[in-house]
Amino acid sequence: MNLWAQALVEDNEFRRQLIDQVVQTVSSETLDPDDISLTVKAFMIADLPNELIELLEKIILDDNSVFNDHRNLQNLLILTAIKADRTRVMEYINRLDKYDVPDIANIAINNELFEEAFAIFKKIDVNKSAMQVLIDHVKNLDRAYEFAERCNDPAVWSLLGHAQLDANMVKDAIDSFIKADDPTNYMDVVKVASKNSMF
Numbered sequence: 001m002n003l004w005a006q007a008l009v010e011d012n013e014f015r016r017q018l019i020d021q022v023v024q025t026v027s028s029e030t031l032d033p034d035d036i037s038l039t040v041k042a043f044m045i046a047d048l049p050n051e052l053i054e055l056l057e058k059i060i061l062d063d064n065s066v067f068n069d070h071r072n073l074q075n076l077l078i079l080t081a082i083k084a085d086r087t088r089v090m091e092y093i094n095r096l097d098k099y100d101v102p103d104i105a106n107i108a109i110n111n112e113l114f115e116e117a118f119a120i121f122k123k124i125d126v127n128k129s130a131m132q133v134l135i136d137h138v139k140n141l142d143r144a145y146e147f148a149e150r151c152n153d154p155a156v157w158s159l160l161g162h163a164q165l166d167a168n169m170v171k172d173a174i175d176s177f178i179k180a181d182d183p184t185n186y187m188d189v190v191k192v193a194s195k196n197s198m199f
Contacts, residue, residue, distance in 0.1 A: 004042035023054050036067060040076065049084030056080065061095070074099040082111050089116050093123070105129070114138050127151045128159065135163045145172075154180045161185065165192055 007018055022039060036059060043052040056077040059067045067073055074096045081088040089108070093116055101124055108117040114137040121130035127147075134144040141163060148156045157180035164173035165185070170193045177185060 001038070001042060001045070004038070005045065008042060008046035008048065019048070019051050019054075023051075023058050026055060026058050033067075036073075040073070049080050052080050053077065053085060053088065069098050071098045071100065075104065078104055079107065082107060082113065086111075086113065089113055090119060093119050097123075101126075109133065109137060112137075122147075125151075127153045128155045131156045131159045135159060141167060141169070145176075148176070148179075152179075154182065156180075158182045158185075165189065168192060 006012075008015060012018075026036070026039065040052065040055065043055055056073060059065055060070065060073050060077055062068075074092075078089060078092050078096070078099055081092055093104075101120055105117045105120040108114075108120065114133055118130050118133045118138065121127070121133060131144060131147060134140060134147060138144075141160070144160050144163065148160045157176045161173045161176035161180060161182065162185070164170075164176055165188055170189065173192075174189060177183070177189065
């Protein structure tokens with residue numbers, strides 16, 4: 001680690017060449033997980049997020065790499081992209097499939113990457129959580145309705161019904177609750193309908 005620390009200091013005129021060389025050879029010539037771990041740690045300590053992304057892409061996305069399915073490296077790649085280059089997050093979410101889904105989705109939500117969180121939940125068919133993101137964070141009931149129609153899941157229709165009721169869309173809410181086969185909220189429906197003079 002001391003050698004890495006010296007090599008990756010900012011005023012080392014050969015730092016960029018070293019990084020390029022490491023990235024170029026890392027997946028084809030490195031099979032030892034300890035070497036990979038040490039290299040990744042060195043890039044993290046040197047606070048080189050963009051270079052770390054380059055390194056992790058080469059390790060994980062290279063077809064010949066033995067580390068393609070490494071869960072921790074996939075998590076680290078997505079988390080580093082959330083921190084350093086948000087434009088890449090959606091691509092990683094769609095390409096990778098071994099990362100910790102709920103944790104990454106929640107971190108995406110906390111960093112206001114709502115489309116990315118929705119894509120994560122949708123990818124693994126956790127429709128209720130995907131709908132929750134559309135309702136609570138994207139705040140688009142038209143899109144939520146389209147999603148409910150596509151997945152046609154009673155729990156999703158019920159969530160949509162609640163959101164529509166909160167938005168005083170009583171007729172739409174009733175339709176959604178019918179599609180959910182969920183009569184439990186009839187008192188709320190009556191209350192909102194009465195308040196809006198629908199009865």
